Amino acid sequence: MSILAVDNLEVSARIGTARIPVVSGLGFTLQRGSVLGVVGESGAGKSMIGRAIAQILPQGFSVTGGLSFLGQDLIGMPAEQRRMLLGRDIAFVPQEPLSGLNPVLTIGAQIDEHLARLGIGAKRARRDYALDMLNAVRLPRPADILGKYAHQLSGGMCQRVLIAMAFASRPKLLIADEPTTALDVTTQSRIVELIRDLQRSEGTSVIFITHDLRLAADISDQVLVLYAGRLAEYGPAKEIFADAAHPYTRCLQLSNPSVHASRIGLYSLPDRMPGISALGSIAGCLFGPRCPNVIDACREKTPRAVSVGEGHDVACIRSDLTARIDPPLRQAIDKKPYGASLLTVESVSKTFSMTSGIFRRTNFQAVRNINFTLQQNEFVGIVGESGSGKSTVARLLCGLETATEGKLVLAGRDVTGGDKVSRQHQRAHIQMVFQDPQSALNPRRSVASIITQAMEAAGQATWRDRLAKAEALLHEVGLPSDAALRFPSELSGGQKQRVNIARALCRAPEILVADEIVSGLDVSVQAQLLNLLLRLRSERSFSMVLISHDLAVVRYLCDRVFVMHKGEFVEAGPTADVFDHPQHPYTESLLAAVPRDFVADAARRDRRNGISPADEIV
Amino acid sequence: MLRSVFRSSRVLIGLTIVGILVVCAIFAPLIAPHDPNEQNLVSILLPPAWSEGGDPSFLLGTDSLGRDVLSRLIFGARVAMTVAVLASLGAMIVGAVLAYIAGYFGGRIDALIGRAVDVWMSFPPVILSLILMVGLGVGLRNVIFAIVAVDWTRFCRVIRSEVLVVRRKDYIAAAQLMGFSHPRVIVKEIVPATLPLLITLLSMEMGIAVIVEAILSFVGMSVSANTPAWGQMVADARQTIYEAPWNLFLPIFAIFLAVLGFNILGDGLRRTLDVRLIARGRT
Ligand SMILES: Nc1ncnc2c1ncn2[C@@H]1O[C@H](COP(=O)(O)OP(=O)(O)O)[C@@H](O)[C@H]1O
Ligand code: SF4
Ligand SMILES: [Mg+2]
16 A cells, blocks of 8 residues: 655745746655655755655745645645644654754653644653653663753754654654764664664654665665656665666765775766756756766756666666766775884873862773874774764874873874974874864865965965965865865865865875764765875875774775774774674674665676676775 | 944944944033033023023033033043943953953863852942942042953853853864964954954943943942032932932933943844854854
């Protein structure tokens, strides 16, 4: 039985007097108890689909077309009747967990209100019910959580509260918008498991929106790939991932690194998806400007979705050639011979003593007895879940924190003490690329001023010198030179991260410390940045300490990896060895949390068939 | 950013009121029709010129010693504006410098400054300034000192919590890694981020300083008796409240106008500067 039938759905935005379709011509049906994954880069219109179904569109957006839920027309039905359905039969978990919760009410009060609205239980019974709900999503100490406010919980906890609330009414349809983005693998797999469990036990249908194809393939029955608000490909999840028919799907797959596959190159999709205002100016296939298979015929008219298999539709006129799109060769030049040892970390520990009041102190050991060395041109990775102490290691290396025990030797000089001379030495040799470009770039400075801040600190440099230097660095990181005079708020996430990298390169450091620099970015942007780092290494020669909760990213870039758990390195070794044959149970659990790798399967199969000449450099 | 500030009607109204008062204060000897202390014992308690029995040469009437009320109001603006500007600047400098140090360095120094603020704020502010004035004696300089000594905490507390937010941004750490010294990080990265808040607090504080000065001069604890001040005029007018209610009403209105001007200005600045700041920081 079909729960939801979508036919020729169009969501359009009113811009001035014009109506511009953000989502257009979309159709699919969702069967009872099945999971539909919706995939695409950010801005593809994924959230719009979810919001159109749940009827919570932003101001100025309108929906046309067929949208029927259990045979009832969602668009035409009276508002009163729709309100009865939403929140009860159709539950929605919004993309930003904090925006879904009221900041001035406790979690308990909100759940209670929600349950009261659903008409569940008497006041007394509702509290017990709420506790059960929180238990079901495996939140620790639910009774405490009821008394807290949203801002006192982590993102993952808020997400779980919202999921618990969504499931409270035993909905027939759950729409989850990026419920796992920006969570570490362990939390992510816990949430996926939860949705899957509840889906199985209640027979709920789920629309799972994500930009992570691998995750979508893992959790879904069907997958819908969206490009610029149009259907690119729709079909059975496993089939799409084993045998992508649309070039966009294939390119997304090839730009996603894999934890298990040996190191083939990453496909780097050029540019960005056009924004709504640019859509009108593209003739024919909207993916044309970025498509490796584009020919003149593609520009003549918008390709219609055609069937290429049972329940498998593709909007491409040359889908038979899609499988021939190859991952690029991983150039031997990627890898430079190691040089002398640059950095030695010996039994370093860091204990924070937190002052509460003038005399009271509590101690917390964030990093415990870590050891490693780093050679010239070597890229090492540090993985672990959030809170394991990875960022503290980064800050210790850069000299933003001082070690409480142990020794740090950098380029022949002991810099453990953190005195002024050591700090200067550190600053000349190590620079950091920060995690969140939003917080790492001063919104009041222009890009050129940010990038050349080191010259400002050294004094003397004129603005003209700085501008020239900034333009050279922008060129190196692949940004146009007119970006120099823009402000961070005028850049996209990927562009901000490039500025972040350019700033770190300004003093030509020998070591870059990069803390989660691609988390939360689209795979296509991530691939561009990862390839940028490899290119920079071959051009400039530097070493890198890459900190990430994404094991695949570390596998792609790093030769050696350290697995960090509760402040300690629990496992270390060459990346391939550690990820293919983990020794420590914690490493195993991290690897187990990664969704199964259909992409790697596909790549391997291609190699077997001799289609893809992916080479391996290990 | 500046353009949108001047497009706000609140800012414009506030600036107009404050501007008029400042002009009165600066050019008092030129504008005032009489010497504010000149006594005309033949024409005491004259009503304003337009009412019955008024004298056109005393536009707003005279007080119980026959002094021209308009001239006294205009000269009174001198004390009010001097105190408003200097005392709030002083309070801002003391409070903000301590706030930047506490918020930026954190740890023990922060705990110490925080504790000092708490202790300080546990005294009722008006009582504290009265005690200070009794100890110091009257005089413009002492009034200013007393207000600074009481009100720096207001700045310190608010700005410190703002500094804590900015301090956690990665661009602060980045500036350190680029080789900026601590004072330079504070001046170049943190102060600009807190500037809108600083400006807003400053104009609010000016309104508060006007009130505090009026209270002090009302109880005779501000400037010496031969310098006209609005609070003093209110105090003087109490005895003749039935014969000459306007003598009481006019200085109160002047105080009200000054406070209103500063508050509207502060509110307008808060709306234009702060909102943009928040929107920029979050998007
Ligand atoms: N509140 C809004 N106002 C105007 N345009 C919006 C708004 N929200 C999203 N859009 C636009 O709608 C398009 C689809 O966005 P969205 O559904 O959020 O994409 P996704 O979820 O795939 O990242 C994008 O071009 C985006 O810029
Ligand atoms: S229709 Fe042409 S441009 Fe569009 S995806 Fe297919 S091959 Fe590429
Ligand atoms: Mg979205």
